[in-house]
Amino acid sequence: MKRLILALAVAAGMAQVAHAEDAALKAAIASPARTPANVARDPARHPYETLTFFGIRPDMTVAELAPGGGWYTEILAPYLADKGKLIAAGESPKSKDEEGRRDADALTKKLASNPALYGKVERGVFEPPAHAYAIAKPESVDMVLTFRNLHNWKEGGGDEGVKTVLGEAYKVLKHGGVLGVVDHRLPASRAAGSTGGYVHEAYVIKMAEAAGFKLAGKSEVNANPKDTADYPKGVWTLPPTYANKDVDRAKYAAIGESDRMTLKFVKP
Numbered sequence: 561m562k563r564l565i566l567a568l569a570v571a572a573g574m575a576q577v578a579h580a581e582d583a584a585l586k587a588a589i590a591s592p593a594r595t596p597a598n599v600a601r602d603p604a605r606h607p608y609e610t611l612t613f614f615g616i617r618p619d620m621t622v623a624e625l626a627p628g629g630g631w632y633t634e635i636l637a638p639y640l641a642d643k644g645k646l647i648a649a650g651e652s653p654k655s656k657d658e659e660g661r662r663d664a665d666a667l668t669k670k671l672a673s674n675p676a677l678y679g680k681v682e683r684g685v686f687e688p689p690a691h692a693y694a695i696a697k698p699e700s701v702d703m704v705l706t707f708r709n710l711h712n713w714k715e716g717g718g719d720e721g722v723k724t725v726l727g728e729a730y731k732v733l734k735h736g737g738v739l740g741v742v743d744h745r746l747p748a749s750r751a752a753g754s755t756g757g758y759v760h761e762a763y764v765i766k767m768a769e770a771a772g773f774k775l776a777g778k779s780e781v782n783a784n785p786k787d788t789a790d791y792p793k794g795v796w797t798l799p800p801t802y803a804n805k806d807v808d809r810a811k812y813a814a815i816g817e818s819d820r821m822t823l824k825f826v827k828p
Contacts (some may be wrong), residue, residue: 561781584618588639593677599633601800604817607635609781614740614824616825619643620702623695625686626650626709626727628663635649636705637678644702649695651686660687688725689717696732703738704729708820710743711759719767726771730827739773739825740783742794744818756794761821773825782820789819 589607617620618639624656627648640646650667651660671678685694695701706729713721729739746758765775790796795818797804802812 563730565719574686582612585635585639587617588635591634591638592637593674594634594710598634601631601817604782604799605631606781607632610740610822611635613777613779613781613822614703614705616703617644621645621647621696621700622703622705623647623649623701623729625704625706625729626712627667630667632705632707633678633681637681641677641680643682645682647682647684647696647701649686651687652685652692655687655690655692657687657690661777686728688713689721691724693728695728698731699734700732701732701737703740704733707742708744710741710764711755712742713761714763722767723771726768726773728756730771733827735827737827738776739827741768741770741821741823741825744789745783745821746789750789750796756789756791756796758789758795758818764821764823768823768825772827774828775823776826777824779822779824782822784816784819786815787817787819788815798806800818 562612585608616639620640621644622640624636624646625631627650630648630681631649633646636646648667649821651657651664653661653664653668655661655664664716667683667688671681684696685692687693695704710722710725717724726739733739741764743764744758746752746755746760748762750758752763761778769775787798789795791812793803798812798815798818800817802809804812817824
């Protein structure tokens with residue numbers, strides 16, 4: 561009887577912790593400090609469902625590869641600030657590439673804009689396909705996340721470029737650590753080639769497994785069956801980019817943002 565009571569108490573405690581963690585993530589997503597334009601994209605990006613699928617916890621060390629304008633950084637930074645750590649791994653301010661330096665400066669300004677939220681964010685260097693990587697120390701990270709970037713690595717560096725990036729992610733992750741990937745999904749029936757920002761899900765899985773990862777799960781939370789992935793200017797034809805500007809804008813608005821794979825890998 562005592563063992564049963566103890567087991568129930570432990571289970572109740574774990575449930576309370578899980579609830580608190582969920583509440584903290586919801587609070588970070590609902591924060592009034594987030595950029596309104598970013599909040600407007602929540603229905604297409606599903607940050608709560610995506611991050612919980614990957615198994616994020618507030619006590620983790622998380623590396624975000626190529627954070628770009630900081631869409632997910634706005635959520636991850638406050639969520640991880642108290643118990644965990646966020647590493648924003650992007651271009652170096654000393655990059656040899658002018659565009660890379662601009663991206664680095666933009667992220668620096670983003671982080672400096674609100675020290676209370678972003679003051680604990682660490683910077684890492686991540687510059688594919690130039691192969692300049694200083695993401696984190698080996699086996700020091702619990703989770704590596706990347707959102708809509710892998711197609712760029714493939715287009716910029718081919719299979720070897722993708723292999724190198726995934727190898728670096730594998731290197732910095734602890735054993736049991738998670739790699740979370742979201743990207744624009746090319747229909748399996750379509751031939752690979754010049755795919756306008758889309759990539760086959762099977763290709764991503766193959767490359768991740770070749771790097772040593774094990775597929776732990778798939779989610780359709782970011783799926784969009786309306787997306788046919790065959791537009792004149794690729795994925796950028798769709799919102800929010802609208803590469804064709806006002807041409808057929810209503811048509812593409814009705815489709816919405818791209819169909820996306822959401823894949824969870826684990827380092828054994």
